Amino acid sequence: MFANNYYYYITIALQAICVIHCIRKHNENKWIWIIIFLPVIGCIAYIFDEMFSNNDLKNVQSGVGSVIYPAGKIKKLEKQLQFADTFSNRILLADAYLASGKTNKAIELYENSLTGAFTENEHVLTQLIIAYFEVQRYADIIPIAKKLYKTPQFQRSRAHMLYAMALEKTGNTAAAENEFKLMKGRYAYFESRYQYGLFLQRNGRNEEAKQVFSEMAGEASYLGAREKKYSRTWIVKAKDELKKV
Secondary structure, eight states: OHHHHHHHHHHHHHHHHHHHHHHHTTOOHHHHHHHHHSHHHHHHHHIIIIITTSGGGGGGHHHHHHHHSOHHHHHHHHHHHHHOOOHHHHHHHHHHHHHTTOHHHHHHHHHHHOOGGGTTOHHHHHHHHHHHHHTTOHHHHHHHHHHHTTSHHHHTSHHHHHHHHHHHHTTOHHHHHHHHHTTOOTTSOHHHHHHHHHHHHHTTOHHHHHHHHHHHHHHGGGSOHHHHHHHHHHHHHHHHHHHHO
């Protein structure tokens, strides 16, 4: 009986997460019916098709993170680290903490792992940028970003965008804009361009912001199915901003 009840509540929770995400992101109504009438299969299909395939997974981290890394899996990773305190085990647990919203615990593990041969580990430094941004440690992001700046992966990463945003948060507005401008390629960088549009609005440059959002909205019809899936959230947000301007 307990197992049945547990399964029922897990299913309801999954449905709630998926439906809320669907409504917030203006996804097709067909998904809502699939989620309701095919609870488990529908939720799994929606998560992999609409959440795992785009960057706004972080926006539902507290809900979906607990699905990806349930308490049992985190406990297993914690025991694994106790048994063998290795760099790999530390980072696996830190990644799980970060994905499930336990950001401060993740930061502690990441920071303690930057020793010896792993002092400049790109994965750990990138994850620290993400974690520091979540807890508003903007000043701490800047020296880390400078270490990664010349790596090819950084230039096209979300960490680069967070670096630009951290520069603004710490009062380096001109430097922030320079970084945003490096992420302005057509048919790409949709999240970064959306954030650049908001940056322009915050600085009273509404016409320029409108131009950024208009370009994003105009490119939508030229994207392939896969690209649309990745960028849909930010294009919808850009269109919403255009309505306000």
